[in-house]
Amino acid sequence: MDLRYEAFCFADPLFFDEQRKSAEPANGYSGSLPAPPTGWLDSTVGTWRMLRPEAADLPEQGWKIHVSATMDNARRVLSTVHEHCIREGLAFKHLHGPEVLLARNAKYAPRSASGKLITIYPPDEQVLSDTLSALDDALSGQPGPYILSDLRYGSGPLYVRYGGFAERWTEFEGTRVLAITGPDGALVPDHRGPSFVVPDWVALPDCLAPHLAARKSGDPAAFPYRVTGSLHFSNGGGVYRAVREADQREVVLKEARPHAGLDRDGTDAVARLRREHDVLRRLDGVPGVPAAHDLFPVWEHTFLAMEEVPGTSLGSWLARNYPLTRLDPTEADVADYTERALALLDRVAAVVDGIHARGVMFGDLHALNVLVDDDGSVSLIDFEMAAAGTDAARPALGAPGFRAPDGRTGPAVDRYALAALRLWLFLPVTPLLELCPGRLPVLVDAVERRFPLPAGFGDELRRELLPRGVGPARTELDRPRPDWDAVRDGLAEAIAASATPEREDRLHPGDIEQFRTGGTTFAHGAAGVLHALDVAGRGRFPEHERWLVDAVRRAPVTRPGFLDGAHGTAHVLENFGHHDDADALLDAARPLLAQTRDHGYGGGLAGMALNLLHFAGTRRDREYAERARDLGDRLADALRVAAPPGDVGRAGLVDGWAGPALLFTRLHDDTGDRGWLELADRALLRDLDECTTTDDGTAQVRDGGARTLPYVAVGSAGIALVAEELALRHPAAACLSRQADLLRACTGEFVIHPGLLHGRCGLLAALAAADRRAPDPELKAAVDRHLSALAWHAIPWGERGIAMPGNQLLRLSMDLGTGGAGVLATVAATLDGHGRVLPFFGAAPAWTSPEPGRTAAGR
Numbered sequence: 002m003d004l005r006y007e008a009f010c011f012a013d014p015l016f017f018d019e020q021r022k023s024a025e026p027a028n029g030y031s032g033s034l035p036a037p038p039t040g041w042l043d044s045t046v047g048t049w050r051m052l053r054p055e056a057a058d059l060p061e062q063g064w065k066i067h068v069s070a071t072m073d074n075a076r077r078v079l080s081t082v083h084e085h086c087i088r089e090g091l092a093f094k095h096l097h098g099p100e101v102l103l104a105r106n107a108k109y110a111p112r113s114a115s116g117k118l119i120t121i122y123p124p125d126e127q128v129l130s131d132t133l134s135a136l137d138d139a140l141s142g143q144p145g146p147y148i149l150s151d152l153r154y155g156s157g158p159l160y161v162r163y164g165g166f167a168e169r170w171t172e173f174e175g176t177r178v179l180a181i182t183g184p185d186g187a188l189v190p191d192h193r194g195p196s197f198v199v200p201d202w203v204a205l206p207d208c209l210a211p212h213l214a215a216r217k218s219g220d221p222a223a224f225p226y227r228v229t230g231s232l233h234f235s236n237g238g239g240v241y242r243a244v245r246e247a248d249q250r251e252v253v254l255k256e257a258r259p260h261a262g263l264d265r266d267g268t269d270a271v272a273r274l275r276r277e278h279d280v281l282r283r284l285d286g287v288p289g290v291p292a293a294h295d296l297f298p299v300w301e302h303t304f305l306a307m308e309e310v311p312g313t314s315l316g317s318w319l320a321r322n323y324p325l326t327r328l329d330p331t332e333a334d335v336a337d338y339t340e341r342a343l344a345l346l347d348r349v350a351a352v353v354d355g356i357h358a359r360g361v362m363f364g365d366l367h368a369l370n371v372l373v374d375d376d377g378s379v380s381l382i383d384f385e386m387a388a389a390g391t392d393a394a395r396p397a398l399g400a401p402g403f404r405a406p407d408g409r410t411g412p413a414v415d416r417y418a419l420a421a422l423r424l425w426l427f428l429p430v431t432p433l434l435e436l437c438p439g440r441l442p443v444l445v446d447a448v449e450r451r452f453p454l455p456a457g458f459g460d461e462l463r464r465e466l467l468p469r470g471v472g473p474a475r476t477e478l479d480r481p482r483p484d485w486d487a488v489r490d491g492l493a494e495a496i497a498a499s500a501t502p503e504r505e506d507r508l509h510p511g512d513i514e515q516f517r518t519g520g521t522t523f524a525h526g527a528a529g530v531l532h533a534l535d536v537a538g539r540g541r542f543p544e545h546e547r548w549l550v551d552a553v554r555r556a557p558v559t560r561p562g563f564l565d566g567a568h569g570t571a572h573v574l575e576n577f578g579h580h581d582d583a584d585a586l587l588d589a590a591r592p593l594l595a596q597t598r599d600h601g602y603g604g605g606l607a608g609m610a611l612n613l614l615h616f617a618g619t620r621r622d623r624e625y626a627e628r629a630r631d632l633g634d635r636l637a638d639a640l641r642v643a644a645p646p647g648d649v650g651r652a653g654l655v656d657g658w659a660g661p662a663l664l665f666t667r668l669h670d671d672t673g674d675r676g677w678l679e680l681a682d683r684a685l686l687r688d689l690d691e692c693t694t695t696d697d698g699t700a701q702v703r704d705g706g707a708r709t710l711p712y713v714a715v716g717s718a719g720i721a722l723v724a725e726e727l728a729l730r731h732p733a734a735a736c737l738s739r740q741a742d743l744l745r746a747c748t749g750e751f752v753i754h755p756g757l758l759h760g761r762c763g764l765l766a767a768l769a770a771a772d773r774r775a776p777d778p779e780l781k782a783a784v785d786r787h788l789s790a791l792a793w794h795a796i797p798w799g800e801r802g803i804a805m806p807g808n809q810l811l812r813l814s815m816d817l818g819t820g821g822a823g824v825l826a827t828v829a830a831t832l833d834g835h836g837r838v839l840p841f842f843g844a845a846p847a848w849t850s851p852e853p854g855r856t857a858a859g860r
Contacts, residue, residue, distance in 0.1 A: 004235065006809045007109040009513045011100060015436065016499075016510035017812045020048050020101035029098035033076055034083050041087075046094070047506070047516070048101045049120075053092035059122055061167045062181045062191075064129050064206060067160040068119040068136070069145030071260045072267045075102055075118055078158060081139050082119050091132065092122040106146055108262040108270070108398060110236045112195040115261060116146035122166050130208035133159060146260040147301070149195040154212050161212075163203050165191045170559045172597055177518075177560050177604060188596075195234075224299050226254055226306065237262020237270030238302065245294075245306065252294060252306040259301055264397040271303045273385035278305050280387040284359055289352035289380045310380040312372035315345070315422075319368065319429060320708075325451070325751035328697040339452045341377075342426045348379045350419060356381070357412045362393040366418035367400035368425060401811055402431030406438075406468055420465035427452050429753065430793060432810040434466065437796045439474025441467045447793060476803045478792035485832055491803035492825040493539040496530060496815045498799055502548045505555075511816030512807050518560060521552045523569025523840075524603070524758065529817030532573050536837055537829035541577070550574070550582050561590035561597060563608025563840075564655065564818070572612050572840060575619055587616070600639055602660030603714070606632045610664050611841045614671060626671055633668045636661045637680055643687055650704035652691035653712065653719030654839075655758065657702075658684040663723045663841060666730055678731040685727065685736035688720045692739070700742035713763030714818075717746035722763075725770040726842065744771055748783040755794040755805050756814070757823030757838065761787055766838040769831040784831065791824065 012018040030050075037043055037052055044051045053059075070078040079095055086093045096102050096118055106115055123129040133154050140157045147153065151160030164181060171180035171188035180188040184202040192198055197216070199205060205213060226243040229251075233240040238256035245252060255274060262270035274296075281293035291308040298304075324330035324338045349371055356363050364386035372380045386396035391411040395404075402425065405417035425431045427448040433440055445459045477487045500508055507520030508527040515525040523529040527549045535541060553570055560566030567590035575583040590609075599605030610632035617625035640661065651657050662684035669677035693703040701709035702716045710716035721743040727734050747764035754760030765787040772780040796813060798804040805821045807814025814820025830836050836843035 003809060004109040005111060006513055006811055007107060008104050008111065009516070010811055011104040011107070013510075013812070015813050017513045017516075017807065017814070018510070019506075019516055020097065020104050030076065030079055030095060031097065034080065037087060045097075048097055048105075049094040050097055051092075051094045052086070053122075054090050057090070057092050057124070059092055059124055059166050061169065062163070062165045064123065064126065064161055064163050064209075065166065066121040066123065066129070066132060066136075066154075067117045067148050067151055067162065068121070068140070069116040069148055069158045069160065069260075070102070070118040071144050071146070072099060072102060072106075072263070074143055074145075075099065078140060078143055078145070079119060082121070082136065085132070085136060085139065086121060089128075089132070091128070093119060095119045103263055103265070103267065106236065106261055106263045108235050108237050108264065112234065112236050113150045113193045115236045116148040116160075118145075126206045126208075129161070129206060133161070133208060144260060147258060150193055150197065152197045152209060152212055152216060154209070161209060162197065163199055164193070168559070170593075172599060177562075177565070225295075225297070226252070226304075228254065235262060237273070242309065243306070250294075251309055253291070253309045255305045255307065257303045257305075259303075266397040268397065274303055274305050277383075277385040277387065280361055280384050280389070281307065283389065284356060284361060284384075287352070287355040287359060289348075289378075290356065290384075291380065291382060310372055310382065312374035312378075312380060314369045315371040315373055315379075315426075316368040317707075318345075318373045319426065323429075323751065326749045328699055328745050328748060330750075335451070336453050339427075339454065343455070344377065345373065345379060346419075346423055346426065348377070349381075349422065352379060352381055353415050353419060356387075357415070360389055360391065362388050362390070362411045363415050363418075364388060364393070364396040365399060365403075366415055366422065367403040368422065368429075369400070371422075401435055401809075402433070404435070417465060420462055423458070424448065424462050424466065427454075428751075428793070430810060433794065433796070433806060436806060436810075436813060437474050438466075438468050438471050440796065442473040443475065443479055443792065474797045476792070476795040476797050477801070478795045478803065483792075485828065487801070488803065489537055489539065489825060489828060491798075491801050492805075492821050492828070493534055493537065495798035495802035495804040496534065496821050496825070497542065498802060499804075499813075499815050500542075500545060502544055505552065508545060508548050508552075509815040509822075510812075511814045512819045514565075514818075515816065518565045519552075519556060521549055521556070521570045522560075522565050523573070524564035524818035525816045526570075527552070528570040528573040529564075530815060530822040531577070532840070533817050533822035533826040535576075537825045538833075539825070546577055546579070550579055553582060553586060558586065558589040558593065560604065561593035561609060562599075562604030563612055564603040566590065566604060567593075568609045568612040569840075572615060575616065583616075599656070600636055600658065600661050601654075601656040602663060603655035605656070605660065606636055607660035607664045610636075611667060614664075614667050615840070617671070629664075630668060630672075633661075633664055633677070636664065640680065640684055640687065646691040648705055650691060650702040650708075650710050650715050652688035652702045653710070653715040653717075654722065655714040655719065657691070657715070657719065658687040659720050659723040662688075663726060666723075666726050667841060669730060675731070678727065678734070681723075681727050682731065682734040682736050685720060685724055685734075689736060689739055692717070692720070692743075694742065695746070698742065699746035700739055701746045711746040711749070711764060712759050713766065714758040716763075717743045718763045718767040721747065721767040722770055722838075722842065725767070725774055728774060740771075744768060744780070748786075750786060750790065752787075752790075754808060754810070754819070755791060755824055756807065756819040757827055758818040759808060760819070761790065761794075762824050762827035762838075765831060766827050766836075770836055770842075773834060773836060788828070788831070791828075 009017040012020045040055050137155045143158050145158035148160040151162040169180045170177050173190040179191045181191045183189040228241045228243045230242040238258045241254045243254040257270035257274035259271050278296040284290045291310045294306040296305050324334045370383045393411045403418045403421045405414040421431050445462050449459045477483050507515050509530045511525045520526045558567045563569040567586040571583040571586040602608040610629040613625045613629040662681040665677040665681035692700045701711050704710050713719040747767050752761035768783050796804045804813045805824050807819040817823045830838040
């Protein structure tokens with residue numbers, strides 16, 4: 002699970018969102034502060050309120066002060082800092098209200114940003130020193146979570162870090178990141194990790210020297226364990242393997258940070274760890290429950306040492322054994338899996354019964370808290386949500402899809418989670434039930450049709466998991482023979498109905514990336530959604546186009562790329578006739594393009610060059626084509642010296658060499674020079690170097706030691722989709738010898754996400770492209786299977802609308818990369834036969850160069 006997503010689940014039960022000012026209740030922090038005096042600017046940026054004197058002339062970077070606070074003292078701390086900054090004329094910002102502070106200090110909030118309530122921008126080091134001294138006196142004794150990215154000043158809630166004051170961006174390892182200016186004047190990454198780092202060229206101010214010395218002066222002898230490895234990190238602390246120095250006993254060591262890792266009730270990690278220790282003592286001797294050894298403080302943190310139990314998580318067990326992700330599982334394979342899964346469930350139930358017999362509710366039963374050993378025995382871990390008593394309240398934290406609904410207490414909480422686990426082992430999409438409980442009958446029916454389950458298995462799930470009074474919630478996709486026009490209308494209806502043109506930050510709800518890259522982009526913003534509606538024949542939306550135009554006019558360009566920046570938005574504006582705004586975007590992106598080194602389709606040179614070729618066609622202007630060919634030459638040179646594959650998968654359409662390969666095929670279309678096709682072949686062979694052959698004979702992109710990926714963004718489908726474009730032009734290309742293996746990787750029956758870039762629709766698009774080029778009954782059957790299985794993720798929206806969940810299945814998404822717009826574009830590209838699932842795919846453009854172009858000879 003991507004832990005970034007939890008922080009965006011607090012604001013809205015259906016969509017990822019930030020805790021915006023407009024969503025703050027009447028008790029937001031601003032209401033308890035006096036209005037700023039005349040001559041001060043008061044504005045909102047995301048979850049922050051910004052206050053600065055009109056006459057303030059701040060540097061672009063420097064030493065800034067962060068102030069932390071708890072939920073209890075935040076107003077008091079803010080009032081003190083507000084009064085000081087207004088009096089001294091210091092620019093500062095603060096979070097809008099308690100809900101935002103809680104979200105930023107939650108257990109799985111990003112560790113580098115956790116704890117920050119206020120940021121102050123001293124204009125120079127003397128003001129830095131004076132401000133720290135004054136506020137240290139005023140805030141002495143006030144608690145707050147430790148800000149991991151900063152240096153603590155004294156023993157209070159003040160922290161300091163060197164970084165950017167103004168928002169600037171640069172490219173680092175193929176990703177756009179916040180930047181500061183280096184000693185040579187060039188932009189370099191403004192690293193914001195969970196540890197204090199000073200740039201090499203920056204001198205530590207004298208006022209900070211004693212505090213850095215104090216940070217380094219900890220006594221390692223005071224820590225009675227030797228850490229040998231890390232298992233997990235959250236905002237509440239880490240989990241480590243360790244050895245007790247006194248007797249060399251191997252243990253698991255769990256760390257809790259005070260005032261951090263909050264649950265929705267505001268309970269911090271330390272309180273939960275102490276509760277876990279007490280519960281484990283009560284459960285001592287219960288089979289499948291680890292023994293607790295020591296609970297002890299070191300510095301301000303609390304640690305629990307406990308028995309290390311053998312095994313890997315049930316989630317990992319499912320990934321290795323689940324038959325529906327594999328190529329052509331037999332009925333015997335499915336039956337064998339069913340037998341083993343049911344046996345594991347019985348063992349889990351036995352451990353839970355043993356816990357209940359001691360009068361304890363486990364409270365956090367889900368796949369990652371069940372360990373399976375090689376002999377099939379099971380253990381439960383992570384008892385921080387456990388509580389004694391048959392009427393113990395439902396925990397405030399819990400895993401999506403396994404959390405019991407309101408009203409359940411004590412053992413009933415665990416019975417619900419155990420039933421969810423029974424469903425999850427056969428169809429692991431249980432988080433959907435939190436978005437729409439009425440989808441349970443559809444999911445149970447799918448499980449009963451596919452697995453040879455014992456009589457009554459489905460009835461038990463329906464009794465335990467379907468809330469009383471909730472009936473089945475069905476969509477057009479649930480019909481044996483869906484009306485695909487009605488499906489497309491339903492997807493479009495949900496997208497249009499979810500639009501929020503009154504907001505400035507985003508038009509359609511989508512992935513959390515829209516809050517990083519902006520609400521206008523192609524992958525996660527309005528541009529891609531409007532494109533999908535248009536290519537699917539669902540019409541134009543003038544009000545929403547106006548929103549997009551207004552948004553690009555008011556926001557500076559910070560990213561040039563196609564999926565994540567200006568070029569993708571300009572592409573849509575150009576196609577919709579907003580030519581002047583498209584020009585303005587391309588002009589603003591030009592300096593950023595010149596700095597770009599990444600080669601990919603998503604944010605790199607390939608996507609931007611493809612878009613320039615598109616403009617050459619729409620404008621009949623050869624300058625755009627020349628610029629595209631210049632970028633093609635740069636990519637050809639980069640391909641020749643490309644680094645060997647690394648441990649982390651990048652091959653595929655978004656970041657891999659498949660993107661340049663697509664560009665090279667289009668440069669061939671533009672010039673007629675077949676040398677570009679040879680380059681495309683070489684680029685795809687480079688991506689194939691990052692693939693491995695799995696044990697069922699498919700070719701997938703390796704990602705680390707254990708995981709392989711079949712998706713469009715990263716994986717087999719992205720390579721295969723571009724290879725189909727090359728095959729139409731160069732059937733003898735060497736890379737096509739692996740095409741069958743890539744396509745087989747796209748045929749798995751189960752895919753965790755429905756979306757285009759990281760889910761089922763990307764696999765469907767690759768298979769459909771292959772079937773268009775060379776019709777084949779097996780490919781057609783796989784295409785039909787994917788189309789049918791879209792029903793598993795479909796959520797009713799309104800009377801006839803159909804919504805889709807985004808990444809992690811935690812919230813609905815309407816964007817092109819992860820949500821309904823991508824599903825709509827894929828269904829249209831497949832059923833209408835044009836293949837334009839993304840720009841630059843499908844039929845070659847009708848317009849070609851009216852004059853000879855440069856060749857790729859010698860490349």
